[in-house]
Amino acid sequence: MIAASIELNGVNKSFALNGERIDALRSIDLFARPGEFVCVVGASGCGKSTLLRLILGLDHADAGRVSIDGKPVTAPGPDRGIVFQDHRLFPWLTVSENIALALHASDWDASERRRRVREHIDLVGLGRFGDALPDQISGGMAQRAAIARALVAGPKVLLLDEPLGALDALTRHYLQDELLRVWQAERPTVIMVTHDIDEAVYLGDRVIVMSSRPGRIKKSIDIDLERPRRRDDLRLAALRNEILSLFDWSAIAQQ
Amino acid sequence: MSVGVVGGPHHFKWRSYLWLVASTIVLTIVIAEISVSQVSLAVPGRGLIGEIAAATLDTLRRLLAGLFVGITAGSLLGTAMGAVPILDRLLSPPIHALRQVPLFGWIPLIGLWAGLGEPSKVTFVALAVAYVMVLSAHEAIRSISPRLTEVSRALGLDPLTKLRVLVIPSVTPALLAGVRIALAAGWSAVVGAEILMAAAPGLGALIWGAREVGRPEIVVAGSVVVGVLGALSNAGLRSFEQRVLHRYYR
Numbered sequence: 001m002i003a004a005s006i007e008l009n010g011v012n013k014s015f016a017l018n019g020e021r022i023d024a025l026r027s028i029d030l031f032a033r034p035g036e037f038v039c040v041v042g043a044s045g046c047g048k049s050t051l052l053r054l055i056l057g058l059d060h061a062d063a064g065r066v067s068i069d070g071k072p073v074t075a076p077g078p079d080r081g082i083v084f085q086d087h088r089l090f091p092w093l094t095v096s097e098n099i100a101l102a103l104h105a106s107d108w109d110a111s112e113r114r115r116r117v118r119e120h121i122d123l124v125g126l127g128r129f130g131d132a133l134p135d136q137i138s139g140g141m142a143q144r145a146a147i148a149r150a151l152v153a154g155p156k157v158l159l160l161d162e163p164l165g166a167l168d169a170l171t172r173h174y175l176q177d178e179l180l181r182v183w184q185a186e187r188p189t190v191i192m193v194t195h196d197i198d199e200a201v202y203l204g205d206r207v208i209v210m211s212s213r214p215g216r217i218k219k220s221i222d223i224d225l226e227r228p229r230r231r232d233d234l235r236l237a238a239l240r241n242e243i244l245s246l247f248d249w250s251a252i253a254q255q
Numbered sequence: 256m257s258v259g260v261v262g263g264p265h266h267f268k269w270r271s272y273l274w275l276v277a278s279t280i281v282l283t284i285v286i287a288e289i290s291v292s293q294v295s296l297a298v299p300g301r302g303l304i305g306e307i308a309a310a311t312l313d314t315l316r317r318l319l320a321g322l323f324v325g326i327t328a329g330s331l332l333g334t335a336m337g338a339v340p341i342l343d344r345l346l347s348p349p350i351h352a353l354r355q356v357p358l359f360g361w362i363p364l365i366g367l368w369a370g371l372g373e374p375s376k377v378t379f380v381a382l383a384v385a386y387v388m389v390l391s392a393h394e395a396i397r398s399i400s401p402r403l404t405e406v407s408r409a410l411g412l413d414p415l416t417k418l419r420v421l422v423i424p425s426v427t428p429a430l431l432a433g434v435r436i437a438l439a440a441g442w443s444a445v446v447g448a449e450i451l452m453a454a455a456p457g458l459g460a461l462i463w464g465a466r467e468v469g470r471p472e473i474v475v476a477g478s479v480v481v482g483v484l485g486a487l488s489n490a491g492l493r494s495f496e497q498r499v500l501h502r503y504y505r
Contacts, residue, residue, distance in 0.1 A: 056409055058405065058408055058409060075411070076408060076409050076410070076411045077411060078411065082409050084402075084406075086402065088402050088403060088405075088406045090403060090406075090420055090421070090424070092424045093420060101410055101412070101416075101420060102410055104410070104412060104413070104416050105411060105413065
């Protein structure tokens with residue numbers, strides 16, 4: 001699989017909420033290299049999730065351009081996979097059936113589809129649970145199934161919308177390393193939205209800090225640390241402090 | 256598959272319905288013995304059985320016709336209202352206003368529009384059924400999770416796949432529950448229509464006619480048949496419902 005570049009130029013997006021106009025995103029310029037792992041952090045309501053919805057094609061920008069490998073995004077497609085904060089598996093389908101759903105429009109024949117589903121179940125470490133229903137497995141396992149569903153069609157872009165935000169701390173740490181392993185195995189371009197700064201500096205090649213209302217990109221910080229990284233690396237702590245210092249605490253206090 | 260878990264409640268349900276039927280019959284005999292001492296109800300004559308059987312067939316035919324029309328029309332309208340907000344806003348107020356008219360209050364009007372023959376009885380049953388189904392179908396459409404709808408869009412599911420994995424599993428429980436309530440409504444409507452709209456062959460007419468000519472054993476036997484058939488159809492639908500829902504909700 002060849003990863004794709006993601007490019008946003010001068011993107012604006014606003015919503016009407018209870019008659020009030022909210023600038024979710026204003027003048028967003030962003031370029032992600034093929035295969036890059038980009039983390040986006042910001043206070044709640046800064047338009048992080050809107051950013052992902054635009055790249056996925058679920059929403060359209062009011063102004064500006066969103067493109068994948070130079071081609072404008074008009075609708076969702078198999079070249080992009082997404083994992084939400086909640087697993088959003090269909091409760092009446094098994095783990096395998098849920099993952100296979102992402103292949104419904106693929107050109108592969110039935111046996112190749114089965115092979116890919118099997119391979120991705122193994123990739124996320126759910127080997128024995130292919131026939132389980134979502135409510136028969138833990139939240140962490142369901143989230144791994146959702147990651148497999150996002151990857152099974154071989155997307156060039158993987159979008160992660162706070163995928164580990166609802167998990168307990170131990171599962172979260174474990175799945176952070178799993179995500180890195182999966183990313184290194186398949187090498188898609190990743191945009192991960194998170195509110196966990198430690199997570200962002202540990203996982204990302206780059207961390208983008210956003211301000212809210214209107215949602216703008218405040219700064220882009222390269223994380224030039226060799227992989228595999230150590231969680232107790234002091235350079236990570238320094239980067240974390242640098243990012244924390246960028247937040248407007250008075251605005252956060254008022255929310 | 257956990258057959259034991261599914262099998263257990265099923266057998267229990269059927270046993271409890273058998274008990275219901277048996278106890279109804281015993282109760283009937285006791286009441287009949289007390290109130291009409293000279294009539295032997297336990298062994299009705301062949302003529303009576305034949306009459307009741309013929310009436311039952313007429314009633315069932317009418318009920319099925321009414322259910323078919325009412326479920327189809329009610330589900331379509333309810334689905335449309337659930338799916339298209341503007342239709343919901345336009346149609347909900349009048350439908351809820353009309354619902355305030357007691358069902359049997361419609362009989363004179365239906366009589367004016369459709370006469371007192373077969374079409375008006377079927378219309379009456381269909382109306383009773385459609386009310387229930389409009390509400391159930393509306394509810395069913397609203398029970399489709401917006402989050403799963405979004406996933407379906409993100410995965411770019413085609414309409415048929417979407418119907419199979421999202422819509423049908425989401426709406427089935429509410430629809431089936433609606434059908435069961437509609438069936439009960441249909442039963443009371445069909446018997447009521449036969450009593451209140453000009454005489455026609457059927458269980459309601461048989462019961463009412465027997466009252467007029469002073470044949471209490473037919474009144475009792477007819478009522479028992481209505482009760483037993485109602486209970487059995489409810490039990491059958493419930494068992495079907497559990498089988499279907501077992502696939503979706505475990």
